Amino acid sequence: MPIKNRLSEMQPEIAEWRRDFHMHPEILFETHRTSKVVADKLRDFGCDEVTEGIGRTGVVAVIRGKANGSGKVIGLRADMDALPIHEQTGLDYASKTDGAMHACGHDGHTAMLLGAAKYLAETRNFDGTVVVIFQPAEEGGGGGREMCEDGMMERWGIQEVYGMHNWPGVPTGQFAIRPGPFFAATDQFVIEIEGKGGHAAKPQETVDSTVVASHTVLALQTIVSRNSDPTKEAVVSVTSFETSSKAFNVIPQRVELKGTVRTLSADTRALVEERLPAIAEKCAEMFGAKAKVNYMRGYPVMVNSEEQTEFAAEVARSVSGDCADAPLVMGGEDFAFMLEERPGAYILVGNGDTAAVHHPEYNFNDEAIPAGCSWWAEIVEKRMPAA
Numbered sequence: 001m002p003i004k005n006r007l008s009e010m011q012p013e014i015a016e017w018r019r020d021f022h023m024h025p026e027i028l029f030e031t032h033r034t035s036k037v038v039a040d041k042l043r044d045f046g047c048d049e050v051t052e053g054i055g056r057t058g059v060v061a062v063i064r065g066k067a068n069g070s071g072k073v074i075g076l077r078a079d080m081d082a083l084p085i086h087e088q089t090g091l092d093y094a095s096k097t098d099g100a101m102h103a104c105g106h107d108g109h110t111a112m113l114l115g116a117a118k119y120l121a122e123t124r125n126f127d128g129t130v131v132v133i134f135q136p137a138e139e140g141g142g143g144g145r146e147m148c149e150d151g152m153m154e155r156w157g158i159q160e161v162y163g164m165h166n167w168p169g170v171p172t173g174q175f176a177i178r179p180g181p182f183f184a185a186t187d188q189f190v191i192e193i194e195g196k197g198g199h200a201a202k203p204q205e206t207v208d209s210t211v212v213a214s215h216t217v218l219a220l221q222t223i224v225s226r227n228s229d230p231t232k233e234a235v236v237s238v239t240s241f242e243t244s245s246k247a248f249n250v251i252p253q254r255v256e257l258k259g260t261v262r263t264l265s266a267d268t269r270a271l272v273e274e275r276l277p278a279i280a281e282k283c284a285e286m287f288g289a290k291a292k293v294n295y296m297r298g299y300p301v302m303v304n305s306e307e308q309t310e311f312a313a314e315v316a317r318s319v320s321g322d323c324a325d326a327p328l329v330m331g332g333e334d335f336a337f338m339l340e341e342r343p344g345a346y347i348l349v350g351n352g353d354t355a356a357v358h359h360p361e362y363n364f365n366d367e368a369i370p371a372g373c374s375w376w377a378e379i380v381e382k383r384m385p386a387a
């Protein structure tokens with residue numbers, strides 16, 4: 001079964017929804033208009049249940065198949081939030097909100113899952129139940145985590161979950177996936193180094209926080225090079241180095257370091273979380289300074305389940321003829337929380353040769369809609385085949 005004819009026919013309508021979302025981007029949990037439009041459409045399509053306010057502004061809807069002998073329940077998830085970026089695409093449907101932009105294609109994800117929901121509610125050609133999940137705050141806010149914390153999986157009896165993200169650089173409408181760890185855990189840290197400030201000409205009377213911080217930045221490099229298992233990926237990046245003085249002749253009292261940690265396994269993540277404060281504190285102590293470390297866990301590693309990944313790839317091949325092996329991604333993905341609760345798979349759909357996501361000239365490619373929607377619909381119809 002290649003692209004579904006009905007979904008090809010619906011492409012202009014779905015693209016229109018997408019462009020409307022694109023014009024009205026909303027950030028993090030502030031997806032009030034988007035959530036309302038989504039919920040209204042789901043009701044119009046005749047979904048059996050539509051619930052708003054899950055994970056603050058998330059929307060969940062239920063579509064029952066023409067039979068329910070299988071007792072299966074599959075969750076399909078899209079993200080709805082935009083980014084705090086000033087759009088520079090020059091499109092006639094560019095963002096109407098200054099400083100907000102759909103620069104990650106979540107407008108496309110939302111529209112594609114709506115398209116699939118409309119098709120599934122029309123046809124109901126499956127034996128089981130579909131739960132469509134529209135989450136806010138994927139871009140750093142943990143909207144997916146909040147939906148899980150609201151008991152979404154238990155409340156709707158979801159047994160497995162699927163997610164999709166568009167991917168610039170992959171040919172339009174082609175798919176790529178990988179089993180196991182796929183997107184990285186994304187943590188952040190702040191290190192405050194307190195020395196003793198003073199006159200730059202009298203270093204003997206100070207504890208130079210700048211020198212301490214410099215040693216700390218270098219010492220942190222040994223976490224990846226010497227502590228972490230070389231066969232496992234890890235990134236420790238110090239991205240900000242700020243002293244409490246801007247003067248030429250003052251040794252600053254304080255330095256604040258900030259950075260990010262990316263890992264692809266729980267044990268490597270735990271190792272970095274243990275080593276980073278140990279190194280920073282002992283390094284400061286070595287020079288007579290003090291370091292205070294705040295290590296903040298973000299999204300966990302996103303892990304694709306073996307069986308569901310194989311199935312997702314098989315569906316992708318049936319829709320687009322092929323499914324590529326995706327590379328590891330050191331970026332984070334909030335869908336990780338849903339995959340921690342239930343088995344499932346996350347797939348990339350090609351956005352073609354476009355600007356990268358999070359770039360001010362990025363735009364979701366509407367030509368990917370028929371393939372994306374067909375993949376959603378096929379996941380349902382193949383996983384829960386009607387008699």
Ligand SMILES: [Zn+2]
Binds near residue numbers: 103104139357358
């Ligand atoms: Zn993004």
Ligand SMILES: [Zn+2]
Binds near residue numbers: 104105106138165
């Ligand atoms: Zn995204």
